[in-house]
Amino acid sequence: MKKLAISLVGAAVAAGALYAIPAAAQFAKVEDAIKYRKASFTVMANHVGRLSAMAKGERPFDAAAAQNSAKIIDLASHLPWEAMVPNSASGDTRLKPEALANAAEFKQLGDKLQAETAKLVTASASLDTLKAQMGPTGGACKGCHDKFRKD
Numbered sequence: 001m002k003k004l005a006i007s008l009v010g011a012a013v014a015a016g017a018l019y020a021i022p023a024a025a026q027f028a029k030v031e032d033a034i035k036y037r038k039a040s041f042t043v044m045a046n047h048v049g050r051l052s053a054m055a056k057g058e059r060p061f062d063a064a065a066a067q068n069s070a071k072i073i074d075l076a077s078h079l080p081w082e083a084m085v086p087n088s089a090s091g092d093t094r095l096k097p098e099a100l101a102n103a104a105e106f107k108q109l110g111d112k113l114q115a116e117t118a119k120l121v122t123a124s125a126s127l128d129t130l131k132a133q134m135g136p137t138g139g140a141c142k143g144c145h146d147k148f149r150k151d
């Protein structure tokens, strides 16, 4: 148990160190950052689509598949943010410049998404709980798109 606690602390320190590196340094070019975040959203949306089909009864509910999708969505909800690098609101992107200018508000909406996707992992165990958690999850997507994504 003590060993586990120590390795968890180690992981937290490593994660902290990662955050300390300026995000822009992770991408050679602005276009790479744009591709990275779009790819993260594409993966996220694909799995939201699968869960949504189950929630609507268009596909039979399968707990293992639902859990798998929910875990992928939860993981993906942590990915796009480091790719919101300076000068990345022009080019092949729908990011509004306001998102970079209002980084704190943008981050808050990202945190909100992560709170909902974490709940989705537990909720995906049964059809009823999945159905109940799809609304708040979709709401977190929409809340940010309405404000910070171009049509």
Ligand code: HEC
Binding pocket: 034, 037, 038, 039, 041, 042, 044, 045, 048, 092, 093, 094, 095, 096, 099, 106, 107, 109, 110, 113, 137, 138, 140, 141, 142, 144, 145, 148, 149
């Ligand atoms: C905090 C803000 C925020 C949240 C929350 C958010 N998105 Fe997005 N999303 C964006 C922005 C900004 C873009 C535009 C990215 C770009 O074009 O560079 C985007 C783009 C996308 C795209 C298009 C990707 C592409 O290839 O062009 C999809 C699909 C998407 N989001 C789905 C989702 C889904 C599904 C959720 C919720 C589960 C979600 N997003 C939550 C901000 C957000």
